[in-house]
Amino acid sequence: MLPDPLPRPAPIGNDEYHARRAALMQQLPAHSAVLLPGAGLVTRSRDSDHPFRQNSDFHYLTGFPEPDALLLLLPGRDEGESVLFCQDRDPSLEAWTGIRLGAEGAIREHGVDQAFENAERDQCLETLLDGRTSLYLMLGDAESLALAEEVRERLAGRVRRGACPPQRYVDLAPLLNEMRLLKSEGELALMRHAARISALAHRRAMRAARPGLGEYQLQAELEHEFRWHGGSGPAYASIVGGGGNACVLHYIENNKPLREGELVLIDAGAEFELYAGDITRTFPVGGRFSGAQRDLYEVVLTAQERAVAAVRPGVTLVEVHDGVVRDLTAGLIRLGLLEGEVEARIEDESYKRFYLHSTSHWLGLDVHDVGDYRIEGKPRPLEPGMVLTVEPGLYTPTDEDIPEQYRGIGIRIEDDVAVTSEGQEVLTGDVPKRMAEIEALMAKE
Numbered sequence: 001m002l003p004d005p006l007p008r009p010a011p012i013g014n015d016e017y018h019a020r021r022a023a024l025m026q027q028l029p030a031h032s033a034v035l036l037p038g039a040g041l042v043t044r045s046r047d048s049d050h051p052f053r054q055n056s057d058f059h060y061l062t063g064f065p066e067p068d069a070l071l072l073l074l075p076g077r078d079e080g081e082s083v084l085f086c087q088d089r090d091p092s093l094e095a096w097t098g099i100r101l102g103a104e105g106a107i108r109e110h111g112v113d114q115a116f117e118n119a120e121r122d123q124c125l126e127t128l129l130d131g132r133t134s135l136y137l138m139l140g141d142a143e144s145l146a147l148a149e150e151v152r153e154r155l156a157g158r159v160r161r162g163a164c165p166p167q168r169y170v171d172l173a174p175l176l177n178e179m180r181l182l183k184s185e186g187e188l189a190l191m192r193h194a195a196r197i198s199a200l201a202h203r204r205a206m207r208a209a210r211p212g213l214g215e216y217q218l219q220a221e222l223e224h225e226f227r228w229h230g231g232s233g234p235a236y237a238s239i240v241g242g243g244g245n246a247c248v249l250h251y252i253e254n255n256k257p258l259r260e261g262e263l264v265l266i267d268a269g270a271e272f273e274l275y276a277g278d279i280t281r282t283f284p285v286g287g288r289f290s291g292a293q294r295d296l297y298e299v300v301l302t303a304q305e306r307a308v309a310a311v312r313p314g315v316t317l318v319e320v321h322d323g324v325v326r327d328l329t330a331g332l333i334r335l336g337l338l339e340g341e342v343e344a345r346i347e348d349e350s351y352k353r354f355y356l357h358s359t360s361h362w363l364g365l366d367v368h369d370v371g372d373y374r375i376e377g378k379p380r381p382l383e384p385g386m387v388l389t390v391e392p393g394l395y396t397p398t399d400e401d402i403p404e405q406y407r408g409i410g411i412r413i414e415d416d417v418a419v420t421s422e423g424q425e426v427l428t429g430d431v432p433k434r435m436a437e438i439e440a441l442m443a444k445e
Helices: 013-023 058-063 091-095 102-110 119-129 142-156 172-182 186-206 215-230 242-247 291-310 317-334 341-349 436-444
Strands: 033-037 043-045 068-074 082-086 115-118 134-137 170-172 239-240 261-268 271-273 280-283 387-390 393-395 410-412 413-421 424-426
Touching: 013 058, 013 068, 013 091, 013 172, 033 058, 058 172, 068 119, 068 413, 082 102, 082 119, 102 115, 102 142, 102 291, 102 424, 115 119, 119 134, 134 142, 134 280, 186 215, 186 261, 186 271, 186 280, 186 413, 186 436, 215 239, 215 261, 215 271, 239 242, 239 317, 242 261, 271 413, 280 291, 280 410, 280 436, 291 317, 291 393, 291 410, 291 436, 317 393, 413 436
Parallel strands: 033 134, 082 115, 134 170
Antiparallel strands: 033 068, 068 082, 239 261, 261 280, 387 413, 393 410, 413 424
């Protein structure tokens, strides 16, 4: 019998989107504007498109779900400070692709002050941006720059008639990145749900695993669970690496058989309402860890649990990472994979042969979410509302100087952690990571 889907949390309401836009505009100088395009459709092949996913920044400010939209923010404008452009209503196309909201629907459903259909966009943009001296946009986005240049050139042609085109472009990313870094209670509720779905999927994959299955079959188990509980699918390309494939950090082919005596590393998470889950677990294909696997796994687990416990306000991600490096290096020396003193092996970075990546990244609307890691060149202290991953790992080469029992083993353990005023909340605690708990789960019929 299939399980009941998890109850859905409340979506982000229009009041919160309105508050975000207002908070952004409060940071802007007089006579400025924000220009932010949404995402468009991407062709998969001929007349088939990839599933649509809204631009994260655009979604953060609007919640508007349709392609080819554009947001203008115009602080101080009497007729309305938020203006949305959207697809035209077109019954002949809507019969194929579904009902479009149109301008009236955008105002009614998403609470913007004004809306126009795209047929009116060019003419309206010229009028709306006339007199706005500073234009905030994503300077790294070619579409935004091209659109801004087009409007500015048209206004420049009317300067003698009193038009005033934007005088400068300012990068919008730093302002939005800072806002997105600190999650609201509504966002945290959605992220908890994405984490719960992701955890259920990992548990399902553990129960399904057995020698002879393909990596892709565990991927199918994961992604079934994502969709069953209301997720839009994976938040990123699912990684299912058996045996030595686990040592390839971004292995996504997922096309090899699972073998008795090997471990399988799964790095996968659900996307729910555009918010990402991100979990990694490593477990034995046959349900029991071997001696060498246990030795390596215990080193990673100890480092991971200590790192999670270290997350709290005021601590930096550099401090969390440094603790992981120390624990992993000590474990490698204890197992004979490195020699000498811990400090010396950290100093000469010989541990990097086995641990190639950082311990953490921000998590949110993007799996590698926005936000500076340093402020004025110094590591940024953690604050309540930040959400991050904690994901140490060890990846042993197959070189002849590596003891045979340790060759070609990849282990990573990753949880999603929210910073709270008291310390931390582990969002992904529903999936086991201690060896006895994993073996017990896999033993159940």
